[in-house]
Amino acid sequence: EPAAGSPIVPIQADRETDIFKLSPVARAFPGQILLGVVFIGLGVGLALRAQEFSWPRWVALIPLALGMLLLLLLWIRVKSCSYRLTTQRLFVRRGWLAKHVNELELYRVKDVVVDQAGLQRLLGYGTITVLSADDTTPEVGLVGISSPTKVKEMIRTQYRAARQREGVRPTEFMKSP
Numbered sequence: 001e002p003a004a005g006s007p008i009v010p011i012q013a014d015r016e017t018d019i020f021k022l023s024p025v026a027r028a029f030p031g032q033i034l035l036g037v038v039f040i041g042l043g044v045g046l047a048l049r050a051q052e053f054s055w056p057r058w059v060a061l062i063p064l065a066l067g068m069l070l071l072l073l074l075w076i077r078v079k080s081c082s083y084r085l086t087t088q089r090l091f092v093r094r095g096w097l098a099k100h101v102n103e104l105e106l107y108r109v110k111d112v113v114v115d116q117a118g119l120q121r122l123l124g125y126g127t128i129t130v131l132s133a134d135d136t137t138p139e140v141g142l143v144g145i146s147s148p149t150k151v152k153e154m155i156r157t158q159y160r161a162a163r164q165r166e167g168v169r170p171t172e173f174m175k176s177p
Contacts, residue, residue, distance in 0.1 A: 019085040019154055024078050028125045028144025032074045039067030083142050085155060088162060090130060092140055104140055106162035108132045110170075112155050114148045128152055 026033065043064025050057045080096040090109075092102040109132050116126035126148035130140040145151050163170070 024144025036070035106159040107166040109159035
């Protein structure tokens with residue numbers, strides 16, 4: 001019997017532990033990478049051949065800077081987003097300067113969907129959409145996930161365990177006629 005005012009330590013089964021921490025992969029944005037590399041190549045090409053065009057050398061800095069800016073923005077986009085799955089919740093953190101954290105209790109998850117277009121399958125990434133019975137978060141998108149089918153199965157395993165732990169039945173999510 002704990003003394004009054006002392007915290008109650010949860011039993012081991014209720015303990016929340018991390019399953020994974022992920023970020024989008026950069027290869028999920030091939031268009032932006034290609035465009036950045038093309039601009040950098042154009043800048044280098046202009047710098048090397050500036051005398052032939054009778055342009056000042058600084059003109060080459062414009063596409064070079066634009067290419068670097070595109071790649072920097074991609075890096076920020078990838079690093080400013082993270083996904084964390086625990087035994088009880090799914091967290092989506094977005095933002096670089098301002099942070100936005102979205103949290104979804106796993107026992108509320110209805111379904112998990114994986115979307116992969118042709119190029120995405122070749123490059124090994126995809127988008128996972130988690131559908132839930134939560135009014136504030138009916139859909140959670142995990143964009144640019146490497147090996148999305150494996151991640152989907154991890155989420156499925158955890159939401160089924162969370163439902164069992166909480167005593168939630170899937171029929172509770174069905175709408176009445």
